Amino acid sequence: MVWQDIFLSRMFPKDKLILAISKVFNVDKRKVKFIKDIEEITQTDGAGVVCQTYKHNTDYPLRLSFYIIDEDLVPKEDQAAVKLLSRELECDILMSDNSVNPFTMLHISCDGNVEQISVDIEKYDDFEEFYLE
Template identity: 40%
Template sequence: MFDIKADTILIKGNLEGLIPSDTKILCQTFIACTEFPLRITVYIRDANLVPVDDVSILIKISELLQSEMLFSDNSVNPYTMLKISADHTIKKVPIDIDKYDNCEEVEI
């Protein structure tokens, strides 16, 4: 998908410590008590790798993980996101934050 060597991708639970200078893609992961429990934040550290069409990359990641996924709709409304379904359809979905009152991990 990015056509880079696997050793230039770093996946970490937290970003403490040194990050090798040759890291091109940095992924931060953590588990949340939500409907979509795995959260991955991707930092692209090489300007040449920034996709023109990030949605097609997200569809491909969803395909590889065989999973639905939520991602930012880039709106000012923190209570909506976009959802990629298994059939690759994308639709705006509301986030019911009250549902996750007891989840410290949920941030808006």
């Protein structure tokens, strides 16, 4: 199941992301997997949460695309889960505001503040697949 695409305000090493994601989803670190290409999702035996990463040349350089394999791990409240991730990583995050307007997103700061903001979505069209080693 596709869960969320989120944009982080800075880059992180893979081990730090795994630790934070495991806390957010309350799952063992070994159940968090990163993939290079979406086709690899079929090769993630035992994973509960799978992330694909992208690098953007914006103020939010790291995009995480989340795929939840174990449906029991789907958060009851998406925003609360992303707030926790923001706090764990001590960074700001952009996430969908679930509106029909493609030019607005939610800005979540690590102190828990949430604000709907306008974004130049075309900036985020320029990206490259990026695998965290």
